[in-house]
Structures are given as structure tokens and as C-alpha cells.
Amino acid sequence: MTSMLICPICTSPLQQHQASQGFYCENKHHYDRHKEGYWPLLLVNKTKMQAISREKMRAKRFLLASGIYSPVVDKIAQVLLTLLVNKPELQHLDYQCGDGYYLRALMPNLSALNAQHWGIDDSENTLFAASKAGTAANLLLSGLKKLPIADNSVDVITILDSPLKGKECQRVLKDDGILVMLIPAERHLWQLKQQVYSDLVEKQQEINLPKNIQVIESHQIKFTQDVDGQQAITLLDMSSFGWRANDELRHGIKTQQNTHLEFEFNLVIAKKQG
Template structure:
């Protein structure tokens, strides 16, 4: 079984008589009509609506659906096809999946036609949107700090700009399982940064690997995009430097003519030893 109880950590079984999961201690979790399960008990919530807001989620969805990060989705899918081809039905988890864009793209683009896709995010509105759009995938509301899945269930974990917990990553992966991380490369969204910072600097923000993992491949994916005014504002909202942008900088970004923006992603593939 993929899921464990978020309260007592015993396996969750789907009840045949009801649309719910239950553990041996009778903790029960209903399956929403959209198909997702909320496995984030109220006592673990730090706020009423943790994670990205509905507005942020919508902005990200509109931007991603316009295809600007499709080459990234393609590169992610290619890694999956390359490394999981020999496994009949690999289990893949997108941690901090947001509204599920990458999960949908993987289903659409993968040559492997029997992938078992899972997604987790702390924002309920994002998971609801993800589940609606992709009934074949399994989405839950949960925190990456405590991921309510059985030990060694997954062949691959994907983390795209999302918080994570090394201990949980290690616990969830099978031996020889993969961790695929996407982080911004040095030139990522350079032209936006130039509006925001006096002295923009190139940063390589590679996430440190959990202990016991070995890096097996790194790849940079770079290209330029030309989003329109509204899409540029959505893109800005998706970035961590949005809150740094002053009102004049935001206005200048919106008003710029045909602004070409560099993207630069680093994909790091590591294996659990």
C-alpha cells in the first residue's frame, strides 16, 4: 500500500464500502470527489491555508499552461524514460507538485506507458486543481516534512522548486531509486533580475544532496521566452524575488516592450545507494 496514516504511521487501507482510507487504529480519511485525499491533520498545519495561495496557484497554472516551461517538462520526462524504462510500473512522486503541471506533462510525453504517478503538496487548492485535471494520478494534501507513504515505495522522486526533507526522501526511495531535482541555474530569469536588483548576480542554487546519495548526472536546460505583459506578471509572482520587486520595478517589467527573458534550469539526478 502506498499510504500510511499521518497520525499513527500504520498502513492505510481503502475501505470497500466507503470512499475513504482507514488505518488499524480507525483513523479515517475521506477521498474527495475530485479523487485526492487530505492526509494533513489539522494539528500539523501551521496556518489555516498553508502553501501557495489560490492566486499564486492560478498565476503559475496560467503561465505553465502557456507552455513556457515545456522544454523543462520534456527534459524531466526524458530522464524518466531513460532511467526507468526497465521497470514495469515505476512509482514516481512529485513533491510540492503545485497544481500538477509536471505530472500531467510526464503522462502526456513519456514513452513509458505504465508510469504510476503521485503528487503531494501542502496547498489544498493546488491539489484539488491537480486531481481534477489528472484522474489517473494520485494526489494528496500533505507536507514534505512528513510524507505519509510507506518506506521504499518510490522509484523516483521529483522536486521542482519545492521544499523537501532529506530524511523523508531517503525513507521513501527504494535502494537504487532516483532523486531528480530542478533548481534555477545562474542565468535563470536574468532579465527580470536586472529590473529588480541594482547589481544582479549570477547564483547557482544547487540543492545539497541528502547523505547516502550519489550524483550521477547534471544537465543545464537553457532557452529564452517572450511572455506577454500579463504572463510576465504571473512569472514574477512565481519567483522568490517577487517580494523584492519595488512598485516601479514591477511596473517597468510589465511595460517593457517584447522583453526576452532567459531561462536556465539545472537538473540534478542522484541515486540512493
């Protein structure tokens, strides 16, 4: 079976051996499926993998499993179905998929689509967790500076747990392909931000995209939740500003009840121009 994947060594197209489920190219480079269920598509000794502590991974998994992000998942699924329901078939890539939470949450809601789902990440222990949790997508372990994916081969890319970096997503996305980005808005976790920053003010959010990636629609996702101290710490660790909190501040946040904590995201839908 021919796939959208390319060999990370020689960039030749990869084919899949049906019996072993491994991938190989015409130059006899082989990539076996890991026993845990993902495919390492790596340049041996050249790709530096990331690692996330088990404690933080476990805390994040428990937080997301609580359903706290259900309004986010519901909106993403609704938008994707509306955009893609008439596509005869499509390739979906979840970029930096982490432990696969969004893939697991979205895929049952996208069953009406004739889609092949892929998740890619550069952290082996998060992909291990994704596989253990039963993520049904095809999971790839790879460096992110050069994706093992052919040019113009992906119909839709979701970036839901990280910022857009580099040009690789732009390269692999088809002309007229859809880019879906979940971006924390200014008042996201506002009550936690107020404890971290002494001079906090609201600022207009700017989205910088390549010239050939044009925003076609944007949706605001906004809600409040009561969270306990441990959940607040986990949300802090998931944020872009959590590193600023010292031990004293973290202890204070962990020992307090956080009522009506604001969650706010911009769901940005963009299209690659041909």
C-alpha cells in the same frame, strides 16, 4: 488493496477500500476521498495547511498552459524514460506537486512506464485546482514535515517546483531510488534579475545533498522566450527573488515587453545509495 501509504496518526500501513476509494488502517483510522478527488491525510487540528491566492494560481496556470515550459517538460520526460524504461513497475511521487502541471504534462509522455503516479502538497487550494484540471495522478493533501508514506517505498521522486527540504524525501525513497530535481540556474530569468538586483553578478551554483544521495547525471536546459508584461510578473512571482520587487518595479515590468528572456535550469538526477 495495500499501498505505500501509512496512517498519519499511528503510522500503520493504509489499505484502500475499493468501493469507497477511502483509506483505512488496522487501528480504524479512516481517510475518505474528498469530493474533489484528492485524499486528505492529515493530523486533525495539528497540520497547518498552506494557501496560495487564486489570482496567482490563475496567472501561473495560464502561463504554463501557454507552453512556455515545453522544453523543460520534454527534457524531463526524455531523461525519465531513459532511466526507468526497464523497470517492471514503479511508484512515482511528485513532491509539492502544486496544481499538478508537471504531472499532467509528463504522464502522457511516460505511458510506456508501468508506473503509479502520486502528487503530494500541503496547499488545499492547489490540489483542488489540480483535481479540477483533470490531473490523473493520486493526489494527497498532507503536511510535508512528516509524509504519510512508508520508509523506502518510492522508486522515483520528482521535485520540480520547489527546493528539497528536510529528510522526508530521503526517508521514503528506496535504496537505488532516483531523485529528479529541477533547479533554476544562475542565468534563469536574468533580465528580470537585473532589474531587481543593482549589483548582480554570476555565481557558481552549488547543490547540497545528503551524503547517501549521489548525483549520477546533470543536464542543462536553456532557451529564450519573448514574454509580455503579465507573463513576466507571473514568472517573477514564481521565482525565489520576486518578493524583493517593490510596487514601482513591478509596475515597470508589467508595462514593458520582455524579449529574449533567458530561461535556464539544471536538471539533476541523483540516486540513493543503499
